Amino acid sequence: MSDDAPQGEEKKHRPIRSFVRREGRMTVGQQSAMEDLLPRYGLDPEQPLDPVQTFGRTAPLVFEIGFGVGDYLLGRATAQPQTDFIGVEVHRPGVGHLLSRVHAAGLGNVRVYSTDAIEVLDRCIADASLDELVIQFPDPWHKKRHNKRRLVQPSFARRAVRVLKPGGCLRLATDWADYAVQMVEVLNAEPGLRNLSATADYVPKPPERTLTRFEKRGERLGHSVFDLAYIRTPDTHTTSA
Numbered sequence: 050m051s052d053d054a055p056q057g058e059e060k061k062h063r064p065i066r067s068f069v070r071r072e073g074r075m076t077v078g079q080q081s082a083m084e085d086l087l088p089r090y091g092l093d094p095e096q097p098l099d100p101v102q103t104f105g106r107t108a109p110l111v112f113e114i115g116f117g118v119g120d121y122l123l124g125r126a127t128a129q130p131q132t133d134f135i136g137v138e139v140h141r142p143g144v145g146h147l148l149s150r151v152h153a154a155g156l157g158n159v160r161v162y163s164t165d166a167i168e169v170l171d172r173c174i175a176d177a178s179l180d181e182l183v184i185q186f187p188d189p190w191h192k193k194r195h196n197k198r199r200l201v202q203p204s205f206a207r208r209a210v211r212v213l214k215p216g217g218c219l220r221l222a223t224d225w226a227d228y229a230v231q232m233v234e235v236l237n238a239e240p241g242l243r244n245l246s247a248t249a250d251y252v253p254k255p256p257e258r259t260l261t262r263f264e265k266r267g268e269r270l271g272h273s274v275f276d277l278a279y280i281r282t283p284d285t286h287t288t289s290a
Contacts, residue, residue: 079145086148087163092135094164098173103160104133109180111135112212114166114200115187117261119147124259126151126159132180137162137169166200167208174212182209182219185261189225201232203239210241215283218245222258222276224267229275242279252278 075083092098100110109132116122116136126134136159138144144163151159162169190198201221209219219242223229233250236242246252254276264274 075142075145078149079142082145082148082152083141083163086152087144087161090148090151090160092160092162092173094162094169094173096173097175098135098178100133100178104158106133108133108158110178111181111183112174112179113137113183113185115139115184116143116147116161117186118143119150120261121183121185121259122159123147123150123154123156125257126156127154128257130156130158133158133160135160135162137164137166139163139165167205170208170212176211177214177217179212180214180217182213182217184220185222185258186224186264186267187221187228189223189228191225191227196231199228199231201228201235203235206236206239206242209279210239210281213281215281217281219279219281220255220258220277222254222264222274224264224270224272224274226273226275229277232275232277236277236279241282243282245278245280250277251275 092103101107111125111132111134113122113134113136116138117140119136119138122134122136125132136147138147138161141163144161147159147161162173184200187200188198190196213219219236221232223232229251233244237244237249244250254274255278258276267274
């Protein structure tokens with residue numbers, strides 16, 4: 050693009066982000082964790098992921114987008130030592146918080162990215178490499194003019210199909226009813242995914258999903274929680290998003 054291109058034209062080509070960084074102040078412990086522990090547990094967002102090299106073994110691989118403070122990721126990694134877990138989160142205090150807890154628990158089956166999940170999926174995650182992809186309470190961008198920023202769009206559905214193994218599972222949860230409807234519409238329309246709901250919409254809360262602070266907040270506000278689950282169909286031909 051030339052230096053004298055109109056500003057509006059330049060903005061038009063910028064990717065629409067599904068997040069904004071609302072970091073606030075990091076605690077001393079979170080800052081220390083980012084400095085001391087991220088080099089140990091963090092992954093390079095510029096390099097393709099090699100799970101066997103990263104974890105030193107071949108094991109089922111679960112990838113969580115937007116882990117917040119890491120309650121779900123930590124709980125599952127502790128309960129399932131035979132499974133490897135990767136989380137991505139842009140909120141640095143949350144990353145620092147999780148790193149401290151992972152280190153204190155002595156867990157070797159957790160690694161993290163501290164960056165944009167879409168960039169990680171596109172740059173780092175190989176085709177058909179994930180056993181499970183988890184998204185819990187993504188930013189609902191509840192104002193209609195901001196709905197385009199929501200993570201779950203047709204392009205994301207195609208990405209999910211690409212990175213999931215045949216038979217791999219996509220799990221989602223939201224406490225925003227209209228976002229839940231959008232998720233169902235988008236994901237049901239993706240031929241590479243099959244809804245596990247008997248009614249083609251929502252599934253019961255899975256036992257491994259711990260009650261997060263977002264869900265507790267939603268309960269206080271009177272929001273219902275919607276769980277969704279899809280598997281990648283085995284005969285899907287993957288294409289880039």
